[in-house]
Amino acid sequence: MVEKYDALIVGAGPAGVAAAITTAKAGMSTAIIERGDFAGSKNMFGGIVYTKPTAQIVPEFWKTAPIERRVIEYQYWLLSQDSHVEVAHRNQKFVRDFNAFTALRARFDKWFSQQAEAAGATLITRTTATGVLKNSDGRINGISTDRGDLAGDVVIACDGVNSLISKGAGLHEEWKPEDIALAVKETYALPKEKIEDRFNVRGDEGVTIMIYGGRSEEYAGFIYTNKDTISFGMGAIMSDLAANKTRPQDILEWLKSHPSIKPLIEGAALREYTAHLIPEGGYDKIPPLYTDGMMVAGDAAMLVNALNWEGTNFAMISGKYAGQTAAEAKKANNYSAEGLSTYRKYLEDCFVLKDLKKFRDVPHYISTNKQFLTMYPELMNDVFYKFFEVDGRPKEEHLKEIKDEIYSKRGRLGILKDIYGLYRRAA
Ligand SMILES: Cc1cc2nc3c(=O)[nH]c(=O)nc-3n(C[C@H](O)[C@H](O)[C@H](O)COP(=O)(O)OP(=O)(O)OC[C@H]3O[C@@H](n4cnc5c(N)ncnc54)[C@H](O)[C@@H]3O)c2cc1C
Structure with a gap:
């Protein structure tokens, strides 16, 4: 006899647990199928989680959740070979009403899945969903797993970037290398006091740093402060890595030896190295969001x-x-595609599809205009160096050199084109 639930949810990450809390609270019998030993055990993310969306799922979550640090400062670094220009925003409002917090997902997801269990959902771990089951009309009515089949009135696929379930249901093929970023992350142990000193924070305050530039390839680096560890890593689009014949480890090693970054992780003990994919195709690559x-x-x-x-x-x-x-x-006893179509409408009415639609062209524009993440960071560093340099020459000469440098690197027309191109796509 196949076990049956009202809602079968595949994957106990943030999507699956949020779905399970919602269905269980609505009185549906709910099962979450997770391949890991526990929720979060397969997750390598050490990054930031946002407060308001989390509170929509578990109000006042901060009273019990395993938060690492409350982010009070966001930094963006543009690197050259041996320098960086930094834009940072630190705000005391983030101390009181924190906007985001750092988390280690092995801990956070475990706690989050316990909230789903408390709401009445059943968490089935060490079980890998292998495909979908359909009734005679072709409607999905369950899943197959490596430990047997499960029946459900509705399946919610939350099984992450490599979703076997949505591919199995025919919603999309393998993602293309240009739509997927490969991210690598290292976790470094560093005593709490050292983190406070190096990042100028106190108590449970934390800092995030996003890093760009200094190399001929595009990448995005990151540093997140946890309680007594630092998450340090980078991601780059797979097709770019292949075209440049670069391995993510090469970029990571280069970042680690950069004079602006080295002192932040110096003396810290490497605890973990992990790699994961991030789907970055944007709005135009979103597959159908529902089917029967x-x-x-x-x-x-x-x-x-x-x-x-x-x-x-x-x-x-x-x-x-x-x-x-x-x-x-x-309630409507209608699990057909037509009955589930309100799902897309809900996403269209909130930031999920609004943001992705608004910025749909930006990632492609930036990746086909490499100067944004390669030449401009270099230029910014040169300009600031010339601006601050005191060498006995009149400032007028410095300013002329700055102007010459800007125009020789990209030209007036090129710069105007870049500004207008970004403005048209992002404003
Ligand atoms: C290095 C890195 C840094 C990041 N930093 C940030 C950040 O700072 N802020 C941010 O908001 N986002 C960040 N992200 C993105 C974020 O991690 C994801 O967008 C988010 O985790 C997606 O949640 P999800 O529930 O959809 O999928 P996941 O978190 O991937 O969860 C999927 C779950 O499904 C399980 N699963 C998969 N296949 C099966 C199967 N067949 N059967 C059963 N279970 C299965 C997995 O074990 C996993 O538990 C980062 C990602 C990476 C890789």
Whole structure:
């Protein structure tokens, strides 16, 4: 006899757990299928999670959740070979009403999945979903796993970037290398006091640093402060890595030896090295979000804002709306694609599809105009160096050199074109 649930959710990441909390709270019998030993055990992310979306799922979560640090400062670094220009925003408002917090997902996801269990969902771990089951009309009504089949009125695929379930349901093929970033991350142990000194924070305050430039390839680096560890890593689009014949480890090693970065991790003990994919195809690559008997949420549906590395909030809120749609479908006893179509409408009415649609052309524009992440960081460093240099020559000469440098690197027309191109796509 196959076990049956109202809602079968595949994957206990932020999307799956948010969906499960929503369906369980709506009174649906709910199972979450997770391949790991526990939720989060397969997750390598050490990054930031956003407060308001999390509070929509678990109000006042900060009272019990394993938060590493409250982010009070966001930094952007533009590197050259041996220098960096930095834009930073630190705000005391982030101390009181924190906007985001750093988390280690092995801890956070475990806690988050316990909230789903407390809401009534059943968490089935060490079980890998291998495909979908369909009834005679072709409607999805369950999943196959490596430990047997499970039946469900509705399936919500939240199984991350390599979603076997949405591919199995025929919603999309393998993602293309130009739509996927490969991210590598190292975790370094560093005593709490050293983190406070090096990053100028106190108590549970934390800092995030996004890093660009200094190399001929495009990449985005990151440093996140945790309680007594630092998450340090980088990501780059797979097709770019292949075209440049670069391995992510090469970029990571280069970053580690950069004079601006080295002192931040010096003396810290490497605890962990991991790699993971991030779906960055944007709005135009989002696959169908629902079909008869099934919805897809989070990374499995390519719902990531690559511009700001926002993925957890997209996962949680898409999971929540998939759960809400499932509860409405149960009331109407209509699990057909037409019955589940409100899911997309919910996402269109909130930041999930609004943001992805608004910035749909930006990632492609930046990746086909390499100067943004290669030449401009270099130029900014040169300009600031010349601006601050005191060498006995009149400032007028410095300014002339700065102007000459700017125009020789890109030309007036090129710079105007770049500004206008970005403005047209992002403003
Ligand atoms: C290095 C790195 C840094 C990042 N930094 C940030 C950041 O700072 N802020 C941010 O918002 N986002 C960040 N992201 C993106 C973010 O991690 C994802 O967008 C988010 O985790 C997506 O959640 P999800 O629930 O859709 O998928 P996932 O978190 O990938 O969860 C999927 C779950 O499904 C399970 N699973 C997979 N296949 C199966 C199967 N067949 N059967 C059963 N279970 C299965 C997995 O074990 C996993 O638990 C980062 C990503 C990486 C790689």
